[in-house]
Amino acid sequence: MNRVGKFLKENWLYLTVLVLLILLPHLIGWATDSSPLGVQRGDRFIMRGQSTYWQSVFIELFALAILVMSYNLMFGFTGVISFGHALFFGGGAYITGMTLEFMGLEPTLGLLVGVLLTLGICGLLGLTIGLATLRLRGVYFAIFTLAIAEMVWVFFGRFPATNGEDGLTLKSLPTFIDPTQNRIFLYYIALAAFAFTFFFIRRLVSSPTGRVFQAIRENEERAKAIGYHTLRFKLFAITVASTMAGGAGILHGILNKSARPEYLSVTHTVDALLMTIIGGVGTFVGPVLGAAGLELADVLLRDAKLTLGTTVINVGESWNFLLGLVFIVVVLVFPYGIVGTWHRWRAQRRKPK
């Protein structure tokens, strides 16, 4: 009883957000007078209306948030900078897609096998890359991961079996999770994956192992000197992060019903890196808020127009430019990211003179 009470007290904010996210499709449906299931045509549903539209926005957001959280585990908590994280994101979509399309399994079984294969291969691949390269120092490791990711990106851009640049279309998705027929189910799967990842990483970073991650980020040589075999901890972080990024890739692939070379592109790594920095490196909630903020801003502002005197700026067209601007401002105003600077500000106030 006491433990439940303590849990609720520590997590009430997260739990409230979770409940809101569970209700979200229905709340939007209610507010906009649209059905969370879409519009019924005979015995099928067409994905029209505000509720299903926002469901797809949030599925994308959950996938992105998982990607960013996994990146934060590695970069923010353990201090390992990788430029190749998109490898696992895109790889997740490709492995699941190829399993579904090429193995000829019954769709539900195919999906299950695809998911397991993805998580297994991504974890193993992360571990292998880590083993091969983590002895390299800082920037060399980062460059190496970038090289591998770019190689795989080039490969899938030309690989005939997955239609090269056009990518692989997922035709064999089981109906129950197909975002063009039953989006709300995918929404809840994505939400569950997001919530699971969130609580899992939170648990991990506050465990004895997670404390060692932070010691490595702060001062790896010192961590070695007090007796930690730091390579093992870094491998552990990378393996977990790679597996999670693969999971994010599966969601992204299913939502878009495809696996395309651009999922492997370095843009996704850079997005994850920027969101982590904007939200606050090594803070727990910061990167998630960073991901949510940027994704929602992208969706909401895509068609907005900004009038400055006689010039009309089309926000959607200059999105990358504006994003760069936001990034510069955030780094200047919040040197430790938004949540990180907030933490510091609060700590300053508690510190005696």
Added chain:
Amino acid sequence: MTDYILQTEALRKAFGGLVAVDNVSVNITRGAMHSIIGPNGAGKTTFFNLLNGTFKPTSGRVIYKGEDITEQPMHRRIHLGIGRSFQITNIFPNLTVLENVRLAAQAISDVNFHWFRPASRYTQFERRAFEVLELVGLRDEAFYPANVLPHGGKRKLELAILLAPDPEVMLLDEPTAGMASEQVPQLMETIATIKAQGNKTIVMVEHNMNVVMGVSDRITVMNLGRVLAEGAPAEIAKNETVQRVYLGELYGDLSEAGGAHG
């Protein structure tokens, strides 16, 4: 036969053409306080780096409790019982003072890969950390981020991190480096308390001559990477070569200061 806990055999470390440690053979007696002195650049810190495994020697061996540990990596050595503090403060700057010490206590346990229970449930490490912070006089600063400590506080933290895992051999590299002189006695008193408990071997590099002469059982003098002399404090204070090459030049006539204790 004397019971040596830590020995080096013809230890040598070259950085390119520069030989920082040259043919150093030192025997450290179990339970002793053994100081290493010598001018800046004599190779004292490099010698420590070889003892704790930061570097592999170019040649020579490190023997601990009769076993060759030359090839053991740095992170293993604290598990064997060899701890080390740094001349240039080397801490986890953004973690709390408590967490700095707690991590050092956790390191020698077998829970490092427990990745699902909150670390706060493993109270033994926190208890140990508080014990050590109490000893060095940092109890009240436990919850500050380590980097807000003044220099003297950071030196105490450096010592606390070394003490947390309760090592058998403590390698102290200029523990009072850069400290205001009025703070030095308190830190040395802490070290004396630890020595008085009698179960630790302390190897200390120190610049403050008076301090070294007063507390050491044995002193090794290094110069240009080599051992210049070794002996009891009184012998070292009287040694003519030492006086000429090192003590005389840098610290004036030391026979008085040394004599007071010897």
